[in-house]
Every structure is written in structure tokens, then in C-alpha cells.
Amino acid sequence: MAVSGVGKSMWQFENVFELKKNAAAKQTELSDTQSSEKSESAQKNAEERIKPLNQYLSELGSKYGVNISTYSGSDKSFMSTIMGSGGTSNLVISRNIAEQMRKDPELASVIEERIAKLPEEGKQIERDINAMGHEVLACGMQIEKDGRISYWSIGYDPQASEKQAQCAKEKAEELKERQDKLMEKVAERKKKAKELEEKREARREENTEKMKKLLSRGESPEELIEKLRNNEQKVIKNDMIDTRRGLTIDVSV
Numbered sequence: 001m002a003v004s005g006v007g008k009s010m011w012q013f014e015n016v017f018e019l020k021k022n023a024a025a026k027q028t029e030l031s032d033t034q035s036s037e038k039s040e041s042a043q044k045n046a047e048e049r050i051k052p053l054n055q056y057l058s059e060l061g062s063k064y065g066v067n068i069s070t071y072s073g074s075d076k077s078f079m080s081t082i083m084g085s086g087g088t089s090n091l092v093i094s095r096n097i098a099e100q101m102r103k104d105p106e107l108a109s110v111i112e113e114r115i116a117k118l119p120e121e122g123k124q125i126e127r128d129i130n131a132m133g134h135e136v137l138a139c140g141m142q143i144e145k146d147g148r149i150s151y152w153s154i155g156y157d158p159q160a161s162e163k164q165a166q167c168a169k170e171k172a173e174e175l176k177e178r179q180d181k182l183m184e185k186v187a188e189r190k191k192k193a194k195e196l197e198e199k200r201e202a203r204r205e206e207n208t209e210k211m212k213k214l215l216s217r218g219e220s221p222e223e224l225i226e227k228l229r230n231n232e233q234k235v236i237k238n239d240m241i242d243t244r245r246g247l248t249i250d251v252s253v
Helices: 016-027 032-049 053-064 075-082 095-103 105-131 160-215 221-229
Strands: 002-004 067-071 087-094 135-143 148-156
Touching (some): 067 095, 075 135, 087 095, 095 105
Parallel strands (some): 067 087, 087 135
8 A cells, every 4th residue: 555646737736825815816806895795704704613623624524525634734643644534535634724724714715615626636536546557545635734735645556466476476486597597506516526526536546556556666655755856766667657647646645
């Protein structure tokens, strides 16, 4: 499961305070009568909104068919809040913005315009994510502590298990291939080591046989080695030693 943001051209990032400023600018263009009526209406709405925050948000959610949750404003708190969400019509709003909204009719009016669009926007987010081959568990809108509006979703790839299994299979095959190559190299080294040892053993046996033949002439091992060192050894008959190869004595024997 992964938390992912949806960023398409239709999901333009906005800020509630900028929206309020724009709304205020439009308000100055109204006639004095309209302004007066608007002011009286705003005052009435303000009086109605002075109620506990939870009650205010619950009534607001019922009005627009949206699940509204507050969070402290931190990323950790936001993640904890959305992980308990479900469906596509969810608003997660920073508590400080919710408090301002409850007390400020003009700000509330601006945000409510965005909330009213959320049910359809949530469905569009779901369609966009489904088009990518993913399933949506929950999605919605976020109003951050600085007033920034963004969108979020929690979804998963239904093919993830199959993909993970295929990936694991490929890695296992790759590992086996490396192990097979390693075993081949080990076997080759053992083969070469055995051949080398056989050659050494044959050479030791050959040297031992040559030493026996030389000793059979009555010379002591000490005398034979001394003569060999002094290059005084007489030429041995061809039937005893191959003189082309010379005399090799492995003193380790």
C-alpha cells in the first residue's frame, strides 16, 4: 500500500487565503445595498458558527456529503489521519484553519465552495488512478496549516503480488546461475590442484627411484648430495636416467 499524490492539470494547487482575497476584491464591486445585505447575512452566519468545532465540522460534512477530519498540521499527524480514511470524499483540514473557518464567515464561504466540489473531484481522482492500473482505498483534499489546498490518495497495485513473485523468481534464478558458475570455478580449481598434485607425486616417485639407483652404486646420500652440489657426479647410463632432462632431486622426500 502506498500513499500517492494526484497531480494533474485539473488539480491546480490553491490557497484558501488567496481565494478569500479574490472574493473580497469581487465584494467591493457590489452595490452598497448588496454589500449591506451580504454583511447582514455574514453576521447571521457568524453567529450561527460560534459553536463547538467538532459540531460545526460534523454539520458541514453532512451538508456537503464529505468526511471531515482535522490534524495538527504536521506530516506525521496528517499521515496518521488519512490512514484511517475510506472512500473518495474526504477532507483533512489543519485544525488552525478549521478554527479560523468557524469564526470567519468570509473564509468559511470560500472553503465551502471548494468542499462542495470535493465529491465529484474525489471520483475523478479515483478514475485517474484506476487508469494507471491501481485501486483506490481512499482519497480526498487536504487544507494545510498555511491554507494550501492539495489532493491525496491511498491506493495499491493489485498486480503487486504477482510482480513481486516474478521479481523474486528472477532473482532466485540469477542467484542460482551465479552459484553454478562459482561451483564450476571451484571444481575447475580442484581439478587443476589434483592434476598438479599428481604431477608432483609422479616427480617425487621418479626422484626417489633415481636416488635409489644412484645409491645402489655404493655412495652414501651425503656423498651423493655433496657431489651434486659440486657438479662432480659422473654421467649415469641412459637406461637409468634420461640425461636430456637432467637430474632432479626433491629434497623434501
